[in-house]
Protein backbone atom coordinates (compact mmCIF):
# COMPACT_ATOMS: atom_id res chain seq x y z
CA UNK A 627 0.00 0.00 0.00
CA UNK A 628 2.67 2.48 1.04
CA UNK A 629 4.69 1.92 -2.17
CA UNK A 630 1.54 2.24 -4.27
CA UNK A 631 0.66 5.59 -2.68
CA UNK A 632 4.25 6.80 -3.00
CA UNK A 633 4.28 5.83 -6.67
CA UNK A 634 1.09 7.82 -7.34
CA UNK A 635 2.59 10.86 -5.57
CA UNK A 636 5.89 10.51 -7.44
CA UNK A 637 4.24 10.32 -10.88
CA UNK A 638 2.18 13.50 -10.48
CA UNK A 639 3.17 16.34 -12.84
CA UNK A 640 5.80 17.97 -10.63
CA UNK A 641 9.45 17.46 -9.85
CA UNK A 642 10.00 14.58 -7.45
CA UNK A 643 9.16 15.65 -3.89
CA UNK A 644 8.25 19.20 -4.94
CA UNK A 645 5.08 19.36 -2.83
CA UNK A 646 7.21 18.79 0.25
CA UNK A 647 5.29 18.33 3.49
CA UNK A 648 2.00 18.07 1.58
CA UNK A 649 3.31 14.82 0.10
CA UNK A 650 4.05 13.14 3.42
CA UNK A 651 0.72 14.39 4.73
CA UNK A 652 -1.20 13.00 1.75
CA UNK A 653 0.59 9.69 2.20
CA UNK A 654 -0.27 9.59 5.90
CA UNK A 655 -3.97 10.29 5.28
CA UNK A 656 -4.06 7.66 2.53
CA UNK A 657 -2.42 5.13 4.85
CA UNK A 658 -4.85 5.96 7.66
CA UNK A 659 -7.80 5.40 5.32
CA UNK A 660 -6.10 2.52 3.49
CA UNK A 661 -7.00 3.96 0.11
CA UNK A 662 -5.22 5.78 -2.72
CA UNK A 663 -8.20 8.16 -2.92
CA UNK A 664 -8.69 9.50 0.61
CA UNK A 665 -11.55 11.83 1.51
CA UNK A 666 -12.07 14.20 4.42
CA UNK A 667 -15.69 13.92 5.52
CA UNK A 668 -17.67 15.90 8.13
CA UNK A 669 -14.66 17.47 9.90
CA UNK A 670 -15.28 18.05 13.61
CA UNK A 671 -13.47 20.03 16.27
CA UNK A 672 -14.25 19.03 19.84
CA UNK A 673 -13.36 21.49 22.61
CA UNK A 674 -13.18 19.83 26.00
CA UNK A 675 -13.42 22.11 29.03
CA UNK A 676 -12.70 21.58 32.71
CA UNK A 677 -11.83 23.49 35.86
CA UNK A 678 -8.57 22.85 37.73
CA UNK A 679 -7.84 22.85 41.45
CA UNK A 680 -4.29 24.01 40.70
CA UNK A 681 -5.72 27.17 39.11
CA UNK A 682 -6.35 28.53 42.61
CA UNK A 683 -2.68 28.22 43.65
CA UNK A 684 -1.32 31.21 41.70
CA UNK A 685 -0.13 29.51 38.50
CA UNK A 686 -2.23 31.37 35.89
CA UNK A 687 -2.51 35.01 34.85
CA UNK A 688 -6.32 34.60 34.79
CA UNK A 689 -8.86 33.49 37.40
CA UNK A 690 -10.49 30.07 37.27
CA UNK A 691 -13.94 31.47 36.39
CA UNK A 692 -12.61 32.36 32.92
CA UNK A 693 -13.06 28.65 32.11
CA UNK A 694 -16.86 28.72 32.40
CA UNK A 695 -17.04 32.26 31.00
CA UNK A 696 -15.15 31.10 27.90
CA UNK A 697 -17.48 28.11 27.50
CA UNK A 698 -20.38 30.59 27.45
CA UNK A 699 -18.41 32.54 24.84
CA UNK A 700 -17.98 29.33 22.77
CA UNK A 701 -21.72 28.71 23.04
CA UNK A 702 -22.42 32.27 21.89
CA UNK A 703 -20.05 31.84 18.93
CA UNK A 704 -17.57 34.57 19.86
CA UNK A 705 -14.27 32.80 20.59
CA UNK A 706 -11.29 32.30 18.27
CA UNK A 707 -12.21 28.66 17.71
CA UNK A 708 -15.77 29.65 16.67
CA UNK A 709 -14.34 32.01 14.07
CA UNK A 710 -11.83 29.53 12.58
CA UNK A 711 -14.18 26.54 12.52
CA UNK A 712 -16.88 28.67 10.86
CA UNK A 713 -14.32 29.89 8.34
CA UNK A 714 -13.40 26.34 7.28
CA UNK A 715 -16.77 24.57 7.58
CA UNK A 716 -15.71 22.49 10.58
CA UNK A 717 -18.45 21.41 12.99
CA UNK A 718 -17.70 22.57 16.54
CA UNK A 719 -18.76 20.52 19.55
CA UNK A 720 -18.23 21.48 23.18
CA UNK A 721 -17.74 19.08 26.02
CA UNK A 722 -18.13 19.87 29.71
CA UNK A 723 -15.68 17.39 31.24
CA UNK A 724 -15.78 19.05 34.64
CA UNK A 725 -16.37 22.78 34.63
CA UNK A 726 -17.26 24.41 37.92
CA UNK A 727 -20.55 25.81 36.58
CA UNK A 728 -23.97 24.52 35.60
CA UNK A 729 -24.72 25.16 31.94
CA UNK A 730 -28.17 25.23 30.43
CA UNK A 731 -28.72 22.40 27.94
CA UNK A 732 -27.42 23.41 24.53
CA UNK A 733 -27.45 21.41 21.28
CA UNK A 734 -23.67 21.45 20.75
CA UNK A 735 -22.73 20.95 24.40
CA UNK A 736 -22.01 17.38 25.43
CA UNK A 737 -22.31 16.73 29.16
CA UNK A 738 -19.41 14.55 30.35
CA UNK A 739 -18.95 16.22 33.72
CA UNK A 740 -17.00 14.07 36.14
CA UNK A 741 -16.96 16.60 38.99
CA UNK A 742 -16.92 20.41 39.19
CA UNK A 743 -13.15 20.61 38.75
CA UNK A 744 -10.12 18.61 39.84
CA UNK A 745 -8.52 18.86 43.26
CA UNK A 746 -5.27 20.79 43.62
CA UNK A 747 -2.35 18.45 42.91
CA UNK A 748 -0.24 20.68 45.12
CA UNK A 749 -2.02 18.91 47.98
CA UNK A 750 -3.42 15.60 46.73
CA UNK A 751 -3.96 13.66 43.53
CA UNK A 752 -6.05 15.71 41.09
CA UNK A 753 -8.50 12.85 40.51
CA UNK A 754 -9.51 9.54 41.97
CA UNK A 755 -8.57 6.50 39.88
CA UNK A 756 -12.28 6.07 39.08
CA UNK A 757 -12.62 9.64 37.84
CA UNK A 758 -9.64 9.16 35.55
CA UNK A 759 -11.11 5.95 34.08
CA UNK A 760 -14.50 7.70 33.63
CA UNK A 761 -12.83 10.52 31.68
CA UNK A 762 -11.23 8.02 29.30
CA UNK A 763 -14.59 6.29 28.80
CA UNK A 764 -16.29 9.65 28.20
CA UNK A 765 -13.65 10.53 25.61
CA UNK A 766 -14.21 7.22 23.84
CA UNK A 767 -18.00 7.68 23.90
CA UNK A 768 -17.90 11.18 22.46
CA UNK A 769 -15.76 10.03 19.54
CA UNK A 770 -18.30 7.30 18.81
CA UNK A 771 -21.03 9.95 18.87
CA UNK A 772 -19.12 12.22 16.48
CA UNK A 773 -18.18 9.40 14.11
CA UNK A 774 -21.87 8.48 13.82
CA UNK A 775 -22.32 11.69 11.76
CA UNK A 776 -20.02 10.20 9.11
CA UNK A 777 -17.02 12.18 10.37
CA UNK A 778 -13.57 10.77 9.56
CA UNK A 779 -11.39 13.71 10.65
CA UNK A 780 -11.53 14.99 14.21
CA UNK A 781 -9.55 17.64 16.06
CA UNK A 782 -9.43 18.29 19.77
CA UNK A 783 -9.09 21.52 21.68
CA UNK A 784 -9.29 22.44 25.34
CA UNK A 785 -10.31 25.16 27.72
CA UNK A 786 -9.25 25.06 31.34
CA UNK A 787 -7.51 27.81 33.25
CA UNK A 788 -4.47 26.21 34.92
CA UNK A 789 -4.04 23.49 32.33
CA UNK A 790 -0.58 24.51 31.13
CA UNK A 791 0.51 23.62 34.68
CA UNK A 792 -1.21 20.26 34.55
CA UNK A 793 0.25 19.55 31.11
CA UNK A 794 3.76 20.59 32.19
CA UNK A 795 3.64 18.19 35.17
CA UNK A 796 2.49 15.33 32.95
CA UNK A 797 5.22 16.01 30.40
CA UNK A 798 7.94 16.37 33.01
CA UNK A 799 7.04 13.11 34.78
CA UNK A 800 6.22 10.99 31.72
CA UNK A 801 9.32 12.07 29.80
CA UNK A 802 11.57 12.39 32.86
CA UNK A 803 12.51 15.97 31.99
CA UNK A 804 13.23 18.88 34.33
CA UNK A 805 10.12 20.99 34.99
CA UNK A 806 12.00 24.05 33.77
CA UNK A 807 11.97 22.51 30.26
CA UNK A 808 8.21 21.94 30.40
CA UNK A 809 6.74 24.95 32.20
CA UNK A 810 5.82 27.93 30.05
CA UNK A 811 4.07 31.23 30.55
CA UNK A 812 0.60 29.87 29.67
CA UNK A 813 -1.87 32.74 29.58
CA UNK A 814 1.05 35.09 30.19
CA UNK A 815 2.65 34.84 33.61
CA UNK A 816 5.73 37.06 33.31
CA UNK A 817 8.94 37.35 35.33
CA UNK A 818 8.34 36.78 39.07
CA UNK A 819 4.98 35.13 38.39
CA UNK A 820 6.68 32.63 36.12
CA UNK A 821 9.27 31.95 38.82
CA UNK A 822 6.41 31.47 41.27
CA UNK A 823 4.60 29.09 38.89
CA UNK A 824 7.74 27.01 38.47
CA UNK A 825 8.35 26.93 42.24
CA UNK A 826 4.76 25.82 42.95
CA UNK A 827 5.05 23.05 40.37
CA UNK A 828 8.45 21.93 41.74
CA UNK A 829 6.76 21.67 45.13
CA UNK A 830 3.91 19.62 43.64
CA UNK A 831 6.40 17.30 41.99
CA UNK A 832 8.06 16.73 45.36
CA UNK A 833 4.66 16.02 46.99
CA UNK A 834 4.07 13.24 44.44
CA UNK A 835 7.65 11.99 44.12
CA UNK A 836 6.54 8.38 44.57
CA UNK A 837 4.16 8.32 41.58
CA UNK A 838 5.17 5.59 39.12
CA UNK A 839 6.30 7.45 35.97
CA UNK A 840 5.96 4.27 33.91
CA UNK A 841 2.23 4.04 34.73
CA UNK A 842 0.44 6.58 32.49
CA UNK A 843 -2.91 6.19 34.29
CA UNK A 844 -1.28 6.87 37.68
CA UNK A 845 0.48 9.97 36.34
CA UNK A 846 -2.69 11.21 34.60
CA UNK A 847 -4.75 10.68 37.75
CA UNK A 848 -2.23 12.58 39.85
CA UNK A 849 -1.63 15.63 37.65
CA UNK A 850 -4.24 15.55 34.92
CA UNK A 851 -7.19 17.70 34.21
CA UNK A 852 -10.55 16.19 33.33
CA UNK A 853 -10.27 17.70 29.84
CA UNK A 854 -6.80 16.21 29.32
CA UNK A 855 -7.92 12.74 30.44
CA UNK A 856 -11.08 12.98 28.30
CA UNK A 857 -8.97 13.96 25.27
CA UNK A 858 -6.64 11.05 26.05
CA UNK A 859 -9.56 8.60 25.81
CA UNK A 860 -10.79 10.36 22.68
CA UNK A 861 -7.40 9.96 20.95
CA UNK A 862 -7.35 6.25 21.78
CA UNK A 863 -10.83 5.77 20.35
CA UNK A 864 -10.39 7.94 17.26
CA UNK A 865 -7.26 5.95 16.36
CA UNK A 866 -9.07 2.67 16.96
CA UNK A 867 -11.70 3.87 14.48
CA UNK A 868 -8.96 4.87 11.98
CA UNK A 869 -9.96 8.54 12.00
CA UNK A 870 -7.54 11.32 11.05
CA UNK A 871 -6.77 12.96 14.41
CA UNK A 872 -5.77 16.62 14.53
CA UNK A 873 -3.50 17.45 17.45
CA UNK A 874 -3.49 21.09 18.57
CA UNK A 875 -0.95 22.81 20.83
CA UNK A 876 0.93 22.01 24.01
CA UNK A 877 -1.96 20.75 26.09
CA UNK A 878 -3.55 18.60 23.40
CA UNK A 879 -0.11 17.18 22.60
CA UNK A 880 0.34 16.20 26.25
CA UNK A 881 -3.07 14.48 26.15
CA UNK A 882 -1.81 12.68 23.05
CA UNK A 883 1.40 11.72 24.88
CA UNK A 884 -0.68 10.10 27.66
CA UNK A 885 -2.69 8.16 25.06
CA UNK A 886 0.47 7.22 23.15
CA UNK A 887 2.01 5.81 26.33
CA UNK A 888 -1.11 3.68 26.80
CA UNK A 889 -1.13 2.54 23.14
CA UNK A 890 1.80 3.43 20.83
CA UNK A 891 -0.11 2.13 17.79
CA UNK A 892 -2.12 5.40 17.69
CA UNK A 893 0.86 7.36 16.31
CA UNK A 894 0.00 6.90 12.59
CA UNK A 895 -3.38 8.61 13.03
CA UNK A 896 -2.07 11.87 14.50
CA UNK A 897 -1.43 15.01 12.46
CA UNK A 898 0.42 17.59 14.57
CA UNK A 899 -1.10 20.82 13.37
CA UNK A 900 1.18 23.47 14.78
CA UNK A 901 4.00 24.22 17.13
CA UNK A 902 2.74 26.36 19.98
CA UNK A 903 4.84 29.17 21.39
CA UNK A 904 4.34 27.59 24.83
CA UNK A 905 7.70 26.46 26.18
CA UNK A 906 7.86 22.70 26.18
CA UNK A 907 5.91 22.14 22.99
CA UNK A 908 8.94 22.07 20.68
CA UNK A 909 10.63 19.48 22.92
CA UNK A 910 7.45 17.44 23.23
CA UNK A 911 7.00 17.36 19.45
CA UNK A 912 10.62 16.26 19.07
CA UNK A 913 10.07 13.46 21.61
CA UNK A 914 7.06 12.32 19.56
CA UNK A 915 9.09 12.59 16.33
CA UNK A 916 6.39 14.96 15.08
CA UNK A 917 6.80 17.53 12.35
CA UNK A 918 4.13 20.20 12.92
CA UNK A 919 2.41 21.72 9.89
CA UNK A 920 2.49 25.32 11.09
CA UNK A 921 4.53 27.55 13.35
CA UNK A 922 2.63 30.79 13.79
CA UNK A 923 3.62 31.75 17.30
CA UNK A 924 0.12 30.83 18.48
CA UNK A 925 -0.35 29.95 22.16
CA UNK A 926 -4.07 29.79 22.71
CA UNK A 927 -5.32 26.22 22.64
CA UNK A 928 -9.09 25.75 22.05
CA UNK A 929 -8.12 23.67 18.98
CA UNK A 930 -7.29 26.84 17.03
CA UNK A 931 -4.14 25.30 15.53
CA UNK A 932 -6.20 22.38 14.18
CA UNK A 933 -8.77 24.65 12.58
CA UNK A 934 -6.17 26.91 10.99
CA UNK A 935 -4.21 23.90 9.64
CA UNK A 936 -7.26 22.10 8.25
CA UNK A 937 -7.06 23.66 4.73
CA UNK A 938 -3.54 22.18 4.44
CA UNK A 939 -5.03 18.70 4.87
CA UNK A 940 -7.62 19.57 2.24
CA UNK A 941 -4.85 20.60 -0.16
CA UNK A 942 -2.94 17.37 0.52
CA UNK A 943 -5.98 15.22 -0.25
CA UNK A 944 -6.94 17.35 -3.26
CA UNK A 945 -3.57 17.08 -5.03
CA UNK A 946 -3.51 13.33 -4.49
CA UNK A 947 -7.01 12.91 -5.95
CA UNK A 948 -7.03 15.53 -8.66
CA UNK A 949 -3.55 16.17 -10.02
CA UNK A 950 -2.66 14.69 -13.40
CA UNK A 951 0.18 12.20 -13.75
CA UNK A 952 2.99 12.59 -16.28
CA UNK A 953 1.35 9.81 -18.28
CA UNK A 954 -2.25 11.12 -18.18
CA UNK A 955 -1.15 14.68 -19.05
CA UNK A 956 1.43 13.65 -21.68
CA UNK A 957 4.21 15.51 -19.88
CA UNK A 958 7.79 14.27 -20.29
CA UNK A 959 9.30 12.81 -17.13
CA UNK A 960 12.79 13.12 -15.66
CA UNK A 961 15.81 12.81 -17.95
CA UNK A 962 17.34 9.40 -17.49
Ligand SMILES: Cc1cc2ncn([C@H]3O[C@H](COP(=O)(O)O)[C@@H](O)[C@H]3O)c2cc1C
Nearest residue numbers: 686688784785786787788789790812813927
Ligand atom coordinates in the same frame (compact mmCIF):
# COMPACT_ATOMS: atom_id res chain seq x y z
C1 LIG B 1 -9.58 34.55 27.76
C2 LIG B 1 -8.85 33.25 27.56
C3 LIG B 1 -9.22 32.40 26.52
C4 LIG B 1 -8.53 31.19 26.34
N1 LIG B 1 -8.67 30.20 25.43
C5 LIG B 1 -7.78 29.29 25.67
N2 LIG B 1 -7.02 29.61 26.71
C6 LIG B 1 -5.89 28.82 27.14
O1 LIG B 1 -5.31 29.29 28.36
C7 LIG B 1 -5.47 28.40 29.44
C8 LIG B 1 -4.16 27.83 29.90
O2 LIG B 1 -3.30 28.79 30.42
P1 LIG B 1 -2.95 28.84 31.99
O3 LIG B 1 -2.37 27.51 32.36
O4 LIG B 1 -1.94 29.95 32.11
O5 LIG B 1 -4.22 29.15 32.72
C9 LIG B 1 -6.37 27.31 28.93
O6 LIG B 1 -7.68 27.57 29.27
C10 LIG B 1 -6.15 27.34 27.44
O7 LIG B 1 -7.15 26.73 26.72
C11 LIG B 1 -7.46 30.81 27.16
C12 LIG B 1 -7.10 31.66 28.22
C13 LIG B 1 -7.78 32.87 28.42
C14 LIG B 1 -7.39 33.77 29.55
Ligand SMILES: O=C(O)c1cccnc1
Nearest residue numbers: 875876877902925926927
Ligand atom coordinates in the same frame (compact mmCIF):
# COMPACT_ATOMS: atom_id res chain seq x y z
O1 LIG C 1 -0.37 25.43 23.15
C1 LIG C 1 -1.39 25.41 23.88
O2 LIG C 1 -2.17 24.45 23.84
C2 LIG C 1 -1.63 26.53 24.86
C3 LIG C 1 -0.65 27.43 25.19
C4 LIG C 1 -0.91 28.43 26.10
C5 LIG C 1 -2.15 28.54 26.66
N1 LIG C 1 -3.09 27.67 26.34
C6 LIG C 1 -2.86 26.67 25.45
